[in-house]
Amino acid sequence: MSRRExxxxxxxxxxxxxxAAFEALDDSAxxxxxxxxxxxxxxxxxxxxxGGHILERAGINFSAIHGDAVPPSLxxxxxxxxxxxxxxxxxxxxxxxxxxxxxxxxxNYRYFEVGHGEESDIWWFGGGADMTPNYPFAEDAVxxxxxxxxxxxxxxxxxxxxxxxxxxxxFYIKHRGxxxxxGGIFFDxxxxxxxxxxxxxxxxxxxxxxxxxxAYLPILVRRKDTPYGERERRWQLMRRGRYVEFNLVYDRxxxxxxxxxxxxxxxxxxxxxxxxxxxxxxxxxxxxxxEILTFLQPRDWADDKLSTVR
Amino acid sequence: MSRRExxxxxxxxxxxxxxAAFEALDDSAxxxxxxxxxxxxxxxxxxxxxGGHILERAGINFSAIHGDAVPPSLxxxxxxxxxxxxxxxxxxxxxxxxxxxxxxxxxNYRYFEVGHGEESDIWWFGGGADMTPNYPFAEDAVxxxxxxxxxxxxxxxxxxxxxxxxxxxxFYIKHRGxxxxxGGIFFDxxxxxxxxxxxxxxxxxxxxxxxxxxAYLPILVRRKDTPYGERERRWQLMRRGRYVEFNLVYDRxxxxxxxxxxxxxxxxxxxxxxxxxxxxxxxxxxxxxxEILTFLQPRDWADDKLSTVR
Numbered sequence: 001m002s003r004r005e006x007x008x009x010x011x012x013x014x015x016x017x018x019x020a021a022f023e024a025l026d027d028s029a030x031x032x033x034x035x036x037x038x039x040x041x042x043x044x045x046x047x048x049x050x051g052g053h054i055l056e057r058a059g060i061n062f063s064a065i066h067g068d069a070v071p072p073s074l075x076x077x078x079x080x081x082x083x084x085x086x087x088x089x090x091x092x093x094x095x096x097x098x099x100x101x102x103x104x105x106x107x108n109y110r111y112f113e114v115g116h117g118e119e120s121d122i123w124w125f126g127g128g129a130d131m132t133p134n135y136p137f138a139e140d141a142v143x144x145x146x147x148x149x150x151x152x153x154x155x156x157x158x159x160x161x162x163x164x165x166x167x168x169x170x171f172y173i174k175h176r177g178x179x180x181x182x183g184g185i186f187f188d189x190x191x192x193x194x195x196x197x198x199x200x201x202x203x204x205x206x207x208x209x210x211x212x213x214x215a216y217l218p219i220l221v222r223r224k225d226t227p228y229g230e231r232e233r234r235w236q237l238m239r240r241g242r243y244v245e246f247n248l249v250y251d252r253x254x255x256x257x258x259x260x261x262x263x264x265x266x267x268x269x270x271x272x273x274x275x276x277x278x279x280x281x282x283x284x285x286x287x288x289x290x291e292i293l294t295f296l297q298p299r300d301w302a303d304d305k306l307s308t309v310r
Numbered sequence: 311m312s313r314r315e316x317x318x319x320x321x322x323x324x325x326x327x328x329x330a331a332f333e334a335l336d337d338s339a340x341x342x343x344x345x346x347x348x349x350x351x352x353x354x355x356x357x358x359x360x361g362g363h364i365l366e367r368a369g370i371n372f373s374a375i376h377g378d379a380v381p382p383s384l385x386x387x388x389x390x391x392x393x394x395x396x397x398x399x400x401x402x403x404x405x406x407x408x409x410x411x412x413x414x415x416x417x418n419y420r421y422f423e424v425g426h427g428e429e430s431d432i433w434w435f436g437g438g439a440d441m442t443p444n445y446p447f448a449e450d451a452v453x454x455x456x457x458x459x460x461x462x463x464x465x466x467x468x469x470x471x472x473x474x475x476x477x478x479x480x481f482y483i484k485h486r487g488x489x490x491x492x493g494g495i496f497f498d499x500x501x502x503x504x505x506x507x508x509x510x511x512x513x514x515x516x517x518x519x520x521x522x523x524x525a526y527l528p529i530l531v532r533r534k535d536t537p538y539g540e541r542e543r544r545w546q547l548m549r550r551g552r553y554v555e556f557n558l559v560y561d562r563x564x565x566x567x568x569x570x571x572x573x574x575x576x577x578x579x580x581x582x583x584x585x586x587x588x589x590x591x592x593x594x595x596x597x598x599x600x601e602i603l604t605f606l607q608p609r610d611w612a613d614d615k616l617s618t619v620r
Contacts (some may be wrong), residue, residue, distance in 0.1 A: 021540045046589070048589040050588060050589060053525075057589075059589070077578070128325075175567075175568040175569075175574055175577075176574060177515070241581070244558070248555060248559050249558050249568060255559075258484075261485065264486060267485075269589065271587035273588070274586050274589065275554075275585050276583065276584050277578065277581065277582065277583060278360060279360060
């Protein structure tokens, strides 16, 4: 089997496994199947759930596309790739739970290959996973980060500290001066092009896909039935407004997709089902809502000594 | 009185007049007052109404700022302005009505001056007004465009056909292949720098500010009490999702403001109160909702012969 086939199999298996796990949790709704084709070559399958009791909107999109010539923006940063055929595959997902106390989750793992990986030095893996709570639960952030750190610790590539820092730098809403969430791990190229070993990198990414369930699902289970009212719902919708702002203004996958004209509905699958904006809203001093921005400041959530933190 | 003072007076008077008119229409809510200062010089007053019976969210923001050196992005396109002090003032407004049958409205009029207008050839007016319906009412689009055309016809500058075309080109959601609304008029520079006569241009812009009420208010009055249900509300929120996409991805005022760090809440005053995204939503064939994209295709709404159009 070729490299690209192996990656595709792993990502598709991950998609199926995650769908099974989340459908088992929430039997009120199923993931619909939307296949799409890319005029230039390839396509994908977006699996989308809307209106579930636990997940208000969730999408898990697999894609595998190819083209005759590496897009100019990528060719510019990858010498030797210009004008050559390419292949790109990815698994991308966003979960927007119904309960305001349950955090949103996003992950994306992708593989890019110029020519054929077997014959070319130009290939790389990108990806990561991050979480966006509306309320400050330290135990959730600790569980999430420790699970991702354990994943990193199982491999010789993927230094948790570095990937966490990259994630914190990336998920920053500059115009608000706010972090989008509690971060996680993120990497543009797991090993820089020409340096990495395929098997080593692939093992890390495959583990990353399989770790998603452990990292996020227990948190969703813990928060999904917490009683809440109008106030918490409204706050959730305002925080989702920030999510929209980040994705449409900064997210590279989204802005690249909108500019180059990918499958729009799959690209904007990340949008929350509902969002709310209110002028200069300031949560009540001393409230849980007021704590969130401080809570989201980058910190070493995986630190063993952190168990005393609130 | 200096040119800039005269423009400021006209814009501020327009702000006050519009607030009076809309508060008279909807006595359930008043426009709050939020003044803000710009660290580099100047500031503004955002007047914002939220949760009214007729207007769900509306903002009318006046600003007048100045600086020691024209921002590089503007200096690049305006030879002779580089490194010189500047003054910019504007009146910007967005109305998001509660009733899904009532269109949203946006207008913006602004004046930019390098050095002092009296001593400098470098000054220009920008602006325009446009409307975004969720449902296809030809009589609303006709009234709106005819009112703006009448404004244009009262002046020797501001050719309606040109300004309408510029507006149609601008309010286009490229990644959706959709128009944002039925357009209106729009101009970056009413008269190109160095060519215009201040009094002539100023008269057009002052008239533009005064025309807003005539152009939009009767439509709001006509639609504000139309009975509607969940279906129309949901459709409205989805169309507002498109509004969010346009403003965060394409709107030059918004993207420039986010990049340069203006007063964020005033910049994002244009966001709708609530927005909704659903995967690949297609309105029922033959429904009013299904007609909207065709309805929004640019057409000559001000044409006298259009009275037979549905």
